[in-house]
Amino acid sequence: MVRQPSINAQNRPPLSIDRITDAALSIVDGQGLGRLTMRRLGDALEVEAMAIYHHLPRGKEQLLDHLVAHVAVLPASEGDATGWRDALHRWAVAYRARLLTHQGVLPLLVTRRNPAALTTTTASLLELMRGGGVPEDTARVAAHVLLGFVLGHAALEVRGTPAFPGDSVGTPGEAPIDWDARFAAGLDQALAGVNPG
Amino acid sequence: MVRQPSINAQNRPPLSIDRITDAALSIVDGQGLGRLTMRRLGDALEVEAMAIYHHLPRGKEQLLDHLVAHVAVLPASEGDATGWRDALHRWAVAYRARLLTHQGVLPLLVTRRNPAALTTTTASLLELMRGGGVPEDTARVAAHVLLGFVLGHAALEVRGTPAFPGDSVGTPGEAPIDWDARFAAGLDQALAGVNPG
DNA sequence: ACCTGAACACCGTTCAAGT
DNA sequence: ACCTGAACACCGTTCAAGT
Numbered sequence: 001m002v003r004q005p006s007i008n009a010q011n012r013p014p015l016s017i018d019r020i021t022d023a024a025l026s027i028v029d030g031q032g033l034g035r036l037t038m039r040r041l042g043d044a045l046e047v048e049a050m051a052i053y054h055h056l057p058r059g060k061e062q063l064l065d066h067l068v069a070h071v072a073v074l075p076a077s078e079g080d081a082t083g084w085r086d087a088l089h090r091w092a093v094a095y096r097a098r099l100l101t102h103q104g105v106l107p108l109l110v111t112r113r114n115p116a117a118l119t120t121t122t123a124s125l126l127e128l129m130r131g132g133g134v135p136e137d138t139a140r141v142a143a144h145v146l147l148g149f150v151l152g153h154a155a156l157e158v159r160g161t162p163a164f165p166g167d168s169v170g171t172p173g174e175a176p177i178d179w180d181a182r183f184a185a186g187l188d189q190a191l192a193g194v195n196p197g
Numbered sequence: 198m199v200r201q202p203s204i205n206a207q208n209r210p211p212l213s214i215d216r217i218t219d220a221a222l223s224i225v226d227g228q229g230l231g232r233l234t235m236r237r238l239g240d241a242l243e244v245e246a247m248a249i250y251h252h253l254p255r256g257k258e259q260l261l262d263h264l265v266a267h268v269a270v271l272p273a274s275e276g277d278a279t280g281w282r283d284a285l286h287r288w289a290v291a292y293r294a295r296l297l298t299h300q301g302v303l304p305l306l307v308t309r310r311n312p313a314a315l316t317t318t319t320a321s322l323l324e325l326m327r328g329g330g331v332p333e334d335t336a337r338v339a340a341h342v343l344l345g346f347v348l349g350h351a352a353l354e355v356r357g358t359p360a361f362p363g364d365s366v367g368t369p370g371e372a373p374i375d376w377d378a379r380f381a382a383g384l385d386q387a388l389a390g391v392n393p394g
Numbered sequence: 395a396c397c398t399g400a401a402c403a404c405c406g407t408t409c410a411a412g413t
Numbered sequence: 414a415c416c417t418g419a420a421c422a423c424c425g426t427t428c429a430a431g432t
Binding site: 106107108109110111112115116117118119137140141142144145147148149150151152153154155156158159160162163167169170171182185186188189190192193194 | 303304308309312313315316337339341344346348350351352356357359366367379382383385387390391
Binding site: 014015047048050051054055 | 395396397398399
């Protein structure tokens with residue numbers, strides 16, 4: 001075991017906003033948003049809860065803002081997509097996956113907290129369509145249709161699927177929905193009306 | 198002033214789930230979800246907070262379930278609509294209005310609580326499209342596209358618009374979005390791909 | 395500069411007691 | 414049957430104090 005000079009006497013890295021945010025996210029993902037408390041977060045970081053306020057002066061509100069930013073900001077990148085429509089499609093699939101992974105954060109995304117969180121994501125969707133020759137008005141509408149659909153569909157999925165085995169939501173005697181297929185088909189339908197000028 | 202035999206000695210109607218739910222909703226609409234506490238709810242009902250547990254044995258969880266049911270359940274009705282497409286459109290407009298009126302409840306709608314809350318609404322959307330000759334598979338997808346879009350768009354609107362004068366969200370120097378127009382255009386685009394067999 | 399410990403005002407909820 | 418009052422375990426947060 002090599003000495004780590006960046007590790008202090010208590011054998012733990014110093015507190016930082018990133019470490020705090022990561023620990024908070026892992027509590028939310030593992031136990032749910034309701035179990036995220038400053039005291040529990042302190043325990044996870046091996047620190048007294050009050051130490052967190054030194055890095056986040058606005059307290060829990062600010063912590064939740066960081067969680068929203070961490071989950072909501074996923075810019076669309078052209079990547080190796082074959083055209084703007086495929087790029088939108090890929091973005092939507094990736095964004096949905098992220099929302100479902102961090103579904104405990106979803107309630108925070110439909111709140112007024114951290115209003116700027118979605119702007120860079122929306123802007124990159126717009127840029128993608130502009131580059132593909134989609135008229136500005138159509139692109140603005142399409143960006144909100146797409147982002148709205150992905151957000152809302154994730155909400156429907158969270159409601160309709162158990163988080164852990166044992167939750168068992170769903171009407172008994174009714175076939176469970178194949179949400180992956182449903183999302184894919186819905187995405188095609190929602191994007192069908194978007195066309196270049 | 199006529200004597201009201203249904204009013205008891207303390208000059209207030211007896212507690213009931215409906216009265217409790219209404220009072221809770223008016224707190225959420227007026228002050229936000231975070232200010233809904235059992236003690237405040239008791240004050241609004243002129244009762245000790247603990248009296249509420251007699252009507253809602255599962256406590257606050259059950260109260261929130263009722264709020265979700267109250268906001269989420271709005272069946273689509275043919276009404277005087279000119280065909281199923283118009284009926285879907287009217288439903289979406291009405292549902293959006295309700296979500297924005299009770300925007301404090303929105304975080305609860307993207308949670309696993311009260312999983313059955315959206316099923317009757319979804320079922321009536323399906324029935325509407327079936328009656329219009331839309332193939333079953335298309336209708337199922339379309340129902341979730343529509344409901345997902347309305348939910349997600351409401352979330353975007355809540356993020357992007359101040360709840361009360363003084364909140365002032367939005368990037369300064371940028372023209373504010375006309376959300377009514379944006380929703381109408383998005384709705385048309387999202388429903389464009391839905392066609393009868 | 396960074397963290398701790400005690401304290402304060404508030405929660406949701408339980409339980410025995412009142413009527 | 415319906416409501417109250419006191420109590421308990423927990424919150425978020427402030428503040429003075431430690432290093």
